[in-house]
Amino acid sequence: MxxxxxxxxxxLWMRIAAMMLVAVLAVESLNAAALVFIPPRLMRVYGGHWLxxxxxxxxxxxxxxxxKRREAxxxxxxxxxxxxxxxxxxxxxxxxTAPAFKRPxxxxxxxxxxxxxxxxxxxxxxxSLIGPRGNQFHVDLLFQPPDLPSRLAKGPxxxxxxxxxxxxxxxxxxQGADGSWVIVEPEDMLSYRAxxxxxxITLLGAAVAVSxxxxxxxxxxxxxxxxxxxxxREFGRTRRAVPVNTAGLSEFKVIEQAMNEMQDRIKRFxxxxxxxxxAMSHDLRTGLTGLxxxxxxxxxxxxxxxxxxxxxxxxxxxxxxLDFAGDELKSEPAQAIDLAALLIxxxxxxxxxxxxxxxxxxxxxxxxxxxxxxxRAFANLIDNAIxxxxxACVSLSHSGGKAAIFITDGGPxxxxxxxELAFQAFRRLENSRSRETGGVGLGLTIARDIIRSNxxxxxxxxxxxxxxLEVKVTLPLPVANGS
Amino acid sequence: xxxxxxxxxxxxxxxxxxxxxxxLEGNGFRVSAVxxxxxxxxxxxxxxxxxxxxxxxxxxxxxxxxxxxxxxxGKVPVVLLTALSTHTDRIVGLELGADDYICKPFDPxxxxxxxxxxxxxxxxxxxxxxxxxxxxxxxxxWRLDVLRRTLRNPEGTLVELTAGEFDLLLTFAGHPQxxxxxxxxLDMTRGREANVFDRSIDVQVSRLxxxxxxxxxxxxxxxxxxxxxxxxxxxxxxGSQGAPG
Numbered sequence: 001m002x003x004x005x006x007x008x009x010x011x012l013w014m015r016i017a018a019m020m021l022v023a024v025l026a027v028e029s030l031n032a033a034a035l036v037f038i039p040p041r042l043m044r045v046y047g048g049h050w051l052x053x054x055x056x057x058x059x060x061x062x063x064x065x066x067x068k069r070r071e072a073x074x075x076x077x078x079x080x081x082x083x084x085x086x087x088x089x090x091x092x093x094x095x096x097t098a099p100a101f102k103r104p105x106x107x108x109x110x111x112x113x114x115x116x117x118x119x120x121x122x123x124x125x126x127x128s129l130i131g132p133r134g135n136q137f138h139v140d141l142l143f144q145p146p147d148l149p150s151r152l153a154k155g156p157x158x159x160x161x162x163x164x165x166x167x168x169x170x171x172x173x174x175q176g177a178d179g180s181w182v183i184v185e186p187e188d189m190l191s192y193r194a195x196x197x198x199x200x201i202t203l204l205g206a207a208v209a210v211s212x213x214x215x216x217x218x219x220x221x222x223x224x225x226x227x228x229x230x231x232x233r234e235f236g237r238t239r240r241a242v243p244v245n246t247a248g249l250s251e252f253k254v255i256e257q258a259m260n261e262m263q264d265r266i267k268r269f270x271x272x273x274x275x276x277x278x279a280m281s282h283d284l285r286t287g288l289t290g291l292x293x294x295x296x297x298x299x300x301x302x303x304x305x306x307x308x309x310x311x312x313x314x315x316x317x318x319x320x321x322l323d324f325a326g327d328e329l330k331s332e333p334a335q336a337i338d339l340a341a342l343l344i345x346x347x348x349x350x351x352x353x354x355x356x357x358x359x360x361x362x363x364x365x366x367x368x369x370x371x372x373x374x375x376r377a378f379a380n381l382i383d384n385a386i387x388x389x390x391x392a393c394v395s396l397s398h399s400g401g402k403a404a405i406f407i408t409d410g411g412p413x414x415x416x417x418x419x420e421l422a423f424q425a426f427r428r429l430e431n432s433r434s435r436e437t438g439g440v441g442l443g444l445t446i447a448r449d450i451i452r453s454n455x456x457x458x459x460x461x462x463x464x465x466x467x468x469l470e471v472k473v474t475l476p477l478p479v480a481n482g483s
Numbered sequence: 484x485x486x487x488x489x490x491x492x493x494x495x496x497x498x499x500x501x502x503x504x505x506x507l508e509g510n511g512f513r514v515s516a517v518x519x520x521x522x523x524x525x526x527x528x529x530x531x532x533x534x535x536x537x538x539x540x541x542x543x544x545x546x547x548x549x550x551x552x553x554x555x556x557g558k559v560p561v562v563l564l565t566a567l568s569t570h571t572d573r574i575v576g577l578e579l580g581a582d583d584y585i586c587k588p589f590d591p592x593x594x595x596x597x598x599x600x601x602x603x604x605x606x607x608x609x610x611x612x613x614x615x616x617x618x619x620x621x622x623x624x625w626r627l628d629v630l631r632r633t634l635r636n637p638e639g640t641l642v643e644l645t646a647g648e649f650d651l652l653l654t655f656a657g658h659p660q661x662x663x664x665x666x667x668x669l670d671m672t673r674g675r676e677a678n679v680f681d682r683s684i685d686v687q688v689s690r691l692x693x694x695x696x697x698x699x700x701x702x703x704x705x706x707x708x709x710x711x712x713x714x715x716x717x718x719x720x721x722g723s724q725g726a727p728g
Contacts, residue, residue: 286587289587296509
């Protein structure tokens with residue numbers, strides 16, 4: 001990994017070319033290694049004179065021996081002569097029905113034996129196992145150059161003749177006078193499987209080598225993309241700039257720079273906005289404080305109450321707007337909170353102020369949330385219920401790793417088609433923007449923002465029987481809470 | 484009037500200075516007002532103040548830094564005024580040694596109540612080290628953070644309390660193993676701010692039990708004393724002032 005970082009930034013095509021090169025080199029060196037470590041298949045060739053002499057001796061020895069000893073004798077002769085010699089009691093040559101191919105050289109051997117042992121044996125057969133479709137076609141060609149038929153002597157191989165080569169595999173059959181057979185084959189050659197296995201191992205090795213090289217390289221190159229995605233996600237969640245270092249490809253360097261610049265710009269913009277909001281908040285609140293103090297002086301009685309109520313309303317609106325626009329609630333870290341205690345406290349506080357609010361559900365339920373934000377969300381929802389529905393019924397239940405909170409009221413409700421509208425910022429469903437019921441239309445918006453950023457969901461619906469509004473909030477629970 | 488408390492207001496907003504001074508004077512205090520930290524320390528050299536109402540956001544040295552210097556210098560109680568509702572500000576202010584805080588815009592009578600409460604609290608025990616309240620209490624694994632006004636159960640889960648419940652539990656934690664009558668409890672819990680909506684002590688106690696007792700019907704922390712009141716039976720360990728909570 002370090003190795004790649006030490007390289008100067010290169011273009012993607014260079015890396016692809018380099019990787020192909022490495023892969024090809026790996027395969028080729030594997031092949032070379034295979035040549036060294038896996039011995040090539042031996043081609044076995046027997047000399048004609050030797051073969052004639054050996055087979056004749058073997059056949060005579062076997063046919064002269066006692067029938068009981070013939071098999072053992074054949075085995076012994078096999079080991080001495082690097083041949084497989086069998087004795088078969090049967091009258092018919094065992095493989096006589098199989099296709100046989102006449103070959104000029106072995107035919108001379110066959111004829112030699114036939115003529116030498118005339119009288120002792122009744123038949124000599126030959127079958128070459130090298131066929132046109134056999135696995136050793138090339139050997140066949142090698143020993144029968146089709147353009148040189150004139151050079152090939154014919155007739156039984158005589159001791160004074162030039163020696164000839166008989167390539168394995170082959171099968172000579174010598175039938176004795178009693179009808180039994182002596183079968184002569186070359187020593188066991190490598191089986192088909194034994195011949196295929198090295199090839200297969202080499203192929204497998206090549207495949208593994210190429211996969212390793214390409215996987216390693218591709219992952220190495222694509223890791224910066226993962227880091228980019230992670231940084232983007234992280235930035236979206238925390239709004240803290242996460243410098244990206246793609247280390248390597250110049251194609252990625254461009255994205256990296258763009259990404260880092262974008263983060264910086266957004267961060268600056270957010271910081272400016274935060275400062276602006278703080279300044280606005282300070283100035284508006286300071287102004288209101290002065291007004292509030294003056295209200296103590298200038299008037300008394302009903303006029304003052306109206307004035308104070310108006311200022312309080314204004315303060316609430318400022319707070320709601322700043323909550324909505326500000327970052328404070330969003331950046332709060334999540335921690336374990338007792339959701340039930342939170343809802344009970346909210347309900348009790350309102351009930352103490354003579355608002356008709358009730359809670360039903362467990363006394364304790366632990367959840368992972370942003371404490372102040374989630375309190376604000378539920379306070380908004382319950383306030384809304386009281387404001388538009390006259391009363392609020394809060395219920396908490398949990399099942400399947402989720403907490404479900406229902407906030408029901410007795411108001412006119414919100415028709416399903418207007419539910420999405422109700423969540424939009426600065427939108428109130430009463431047609432006039434009358435201030436009679438208070439608020440700037442941010443309660444639901446803020447609540448949904450908070451609940452969503454706590455991995456929860458919120459939906460508006462209708463209570464099963466009565467008319468009114470039922471707000472359903474679901475929040476995920478930690479695993480341990482499943483009971 | 485030598486017994487009239489003398490209050491210093493430090494706020495950069497002229498309207499607030501004059502209006503607040505007029506309001507507090509109208510309620511029987513002597514009041515001086517300054518616009519920044521430099522003027523505040525000058526004023527303090529010339530006369531003795533019983534309490535300083537300090538705005539956090541001021542030009543020059545801000546209120547938090549001034550608060551730290553005031554605390555280092557002496558024993559004048561401080562009530563912080565903050566125009567930001569950020570919770571960290573309040574906690575930092577309290578950790579720096581402010582005696583109370585209030586958010587702008589405030590109900591003037593609430594500020595009045597808090598000033599009186601702070602004066603009452605600090606008046607009896609003039610030495611600051613004796614006055615120092617613990618920053619936290621721990622009992623049976625539960626942790627009560629006085630500055631942040633939070634309660635955590637032994638598993639570390641935040642358990643929300645209403646303002647009344649918190650003050651009640653704070654009072655209990657400050658007087659473990661003492662039988663407290665309903666009147667005593669009422670007095671002590673209203674020290675911070677009078678709340679006309681506060682329910683009776685019995686209601687508050689039963690709500691508190693629901694939140695901290697394993698079985699509210701058979702309480703082990705807050706026990707009822709027949710014909711007396713309540714007693715907090717848990718062993719309480721007080722954390723030091725300013726300890727990170």
